[in-house]
Amino acid sequence: MMFVKNTLRLLSAAFVVAAAGSVHAADQAVLDEGKTLFNTDAKPMACALCHTLQDAGATGGIGPDLDELKPTREQVQKVMIEGMGAMPSFAATLDEDARNAIADYVVSAVN
Numbered sequence: 690m691m692f693v694k695n696t697l698r699l700l701s702a703a704f705v706v707a708a709a710g711s712v713h714a715a716d717q718a719v720l721d722e723g724k725t726l727f728n729t730d731a732k733p734m735a736c737a738l739c740h741t742l743q744d745a746g747a748t749g750g751i752g753p754d755l756d757e758l759k760p761t762r763e764q765v766q767k768v769m770i771e772g773m774g775a776m777p778s779f780a781a782t783l784d785e786d787a788r789n790a791i792a793d794y795v796v797s798a799v800n
Contacts, residue, residue: 719790723792736752740754742798744799760795
């Protein structure tokens with residue numbers, strides 16, 4: 690019986706560690722950079738011009754309301770690279786670190 694309990698504990702601990710490893714956590718400096726890019730510095734245009742995001746004080750009405758949409762990090766990254774509808778691609782104007790900072794910021798702001 691003790692062997693079974695110990696085995697279950699080990700399996701539970703391994704599951705928690707594996708799950709935690711799949712979650713991306715951004716540090717505050719990255720989130721601050723993402724917020725600045727979202728509000729003013731992204732090129733060809735700042736995200737806040739088109740999107741609503743309460744944390745950023747953004748009330749854009751062209752693109753989706755990100756507070757309602759609650760996109761994943763992967764969704765934000767994909768749309769920033771490929772563009773969608775009226776939204777242009779940012780692949781040529783923002784490097785990967787900048788796109789990741791925006792994605793991290795948006796996800797942290799909507800969750």
